Amino acid sequence: MSWFSEVQQGSPVEVFALTKAYNDDIFENKVNLGVGAYRTAEGKPWVLPVVRAAEKALANDDTLNKEYLPILGMESFSTAATRMLLGEDNPAVLQNRTFGIQTLSGTGALRVAAEFLAQVLGKKIFYYSNPTWENHKLVFKTAGFEEGREYRYWNNATRGLDFDGLIEDLRNAPEHSVIILHACAHNPTGCDPSTSQWAEIAEVIKERRLFPFFDCAYQGFASGDLVKDASAVRYFVQQGFELFCAQSFAKNFGLYNERVGNLTVVLNNPDLIAPVKSQFTLVVRGMYSNPPSHGARIVAHVLNNPELYNQWQDHIRNMSSRIIHMRKQLRETLEHLRTPGDWSHLTQHIGMFSYTGLSEVQSLHMVKKHHIYMLKSGRISMCGLTPQNVEYVAKAINETVS
Ligand code: PMP
Secondary structure (H helix, E strand, O other): OOOOOOOOOOOOOHHHHHHHHHHHOOOOOOEEOOOOOOOOOOOOOOOOHHHHHHHHHHHOOOOOOOOOOOOOOOHHHHHHHHHHHHOOOOHHHHOOOEEEEEEEHHHHHHHHHHHHHHHHOOOOEEEEEEOOOOHHHHHHHHOOOOEEEEEEOEEOOOOEEOHHHHHHHHHOOOOOOEEEEEOOOOOOOOOOOOHHHHHHHHHHHHHOOOEEEEEEOOOOOOOOOHHHHOHHHHHHHHOOOOEEEEEEOOOOOOOOOOOEEEEEEEOOOHHHHHHHHHHHHHHHHHHOOOOOOHHHHHHHHHHOOHHHHHHHHHHHHHHHHHHHHHHHHHHHHHHHOOOOOOOOHHHHOOOOEEEOOOOHHHHHHHHHHHOEEOOOOOEEEHHHOOOOOHHHHHHHHHHHHO
16 A cells, blocks of 8 residues: 555646657657747747856856855845846936845745745735736745636737726726736737836735736847836836836746846835835745846846847847748748638747637647647747748648638
């Protein structure tokens, strides 16, 4: 008799199961549109040249050792990451009421912050967009939140934002609820609020006394411009909000497996930094004690070196413009084939992902019949498209929806 004989089979994580099915598929023209990782025009993963340069410099630096980092991580990294998000001239930076915590990528930042919030909030309700990155729910629930609720986001009829629904749901949220907001390049829809819509969202959040928690996994990936992609977060800070923002360096640095992220904490009073930091320290100490150094050293090396910083911005522009180009090509090919429906949303959306509007049945058909791997929600990653396979994908979509 095992201690574990009662353990039930858990449900697979869709995106990882999809990648495995893709890898196991022997069909020559198979396409992976599931994975949320950048691919070159040849369909290959890309290690950014600035990352290689930083790794070489670090390998030759004999002053570095393998000692523990502080519990909240490497300060030269978290300070640079926070400034990259908020800007040097941000009021919270100038008034010394913000700090960063080095975390295990974006997921780790979400988890550490959710755990802290679950400890200090009375009611523990979080709100996420419908749809959202599927891990938000699991992260907040395992961190001790009692209830997760949806706010409306996607309107399938318009293939755009259900802004009225979003505002109504936030208006009805109980005070002190935590609202998860995608800072830019919304995953999975690729559809972001406009500047004026962000202003309205901020107003409701203020009025209803809700707590804004930004998830920023794609800074630079939406527009190719780091400042522009941070504008929603910066706007909230300018409006005087206290907020958290989970930053991931997986996508914009191509550091998927290094697990390097930052939690930016913005408070309204510098005196609160010490007690808040001390509680975060206890959260991290009880969870994984202290973070690993490799990824943080790479990012800090680049962010703190003006020349490499500029080169890195070029890399980001390369990646985002290839994505924008593939969006265009897919739309044009679908229109050329006279595929039923309106495909303009493909070029209106931004970032890595788009909701195609394909139903679950149609998405499964794409996988089964055409060996084109995509989530059953109809989400595709533009990074999986290349000049070589875009026509094959468009023809498959055409066959599927016709
Ligand atoms: N939030 C969102 C919306 C994401 O899409 C991702 C990456 N898929 C993350 C957070 C976190 O990713 P990571 O932990 O790899 O940084």
